[in-house]
Amino acid sequence: MQKKERTLIIMKPDCLQRNLVGEVVGRFERKGLKIVGMKMTQLTDVLLEDHYSHHKDKPFFADLKKFMKSAPCVIMALQGVNAIKAIRIIVGPTKGHEADAGSIRGDLSMGVATNIVHASDSPEAAEAEINRFFNENEIFEYDKIDESFIFGE
DSSP, rough: OOOOEEEEEEOOOOHHHTOOOHHHHHHHHTTEEEEEEEEEEEOOHHHHHTTTGGGSSTTTTHHHHHHTSSOOOEEEEEEEEEEHHHHHHOOOOOSSSSSTTTTTHHOOOOOOSSSSSOOOOSHHEEEEEEEEOGGGGGGGOOTTTTTTHHHHH
């Protein structure tokens, strides 16, 4: 069987406030991705400064942190064959107003920071992000009966 990847999704405050969590989770489940971790949490300055360290010196960083702390976020770890690439297609590009119809951002957002979800962009980022947001005992290994029908043998 092909190599499975794990990746991280953050359903941002706008996702929660607009009652879109079920819609977003459903899209990933319908694609055939397996949820291996999921929780709701209030993000802190320390977590956000670590997660968005590449934006720390940018003028919008304070507003980004304020937005990300404005409501809890739902954090999810997903697993599947080529999960990172598949999820990046499902999510769409960062700017919701530029995202194709059919993608999460294309269907559900217009903004840049307020773009419903964050998704890991590489295997290295996914590993670091999963370790940042989940403890080891919060990630689960289990068999799903539909995997061979989704990914083949």
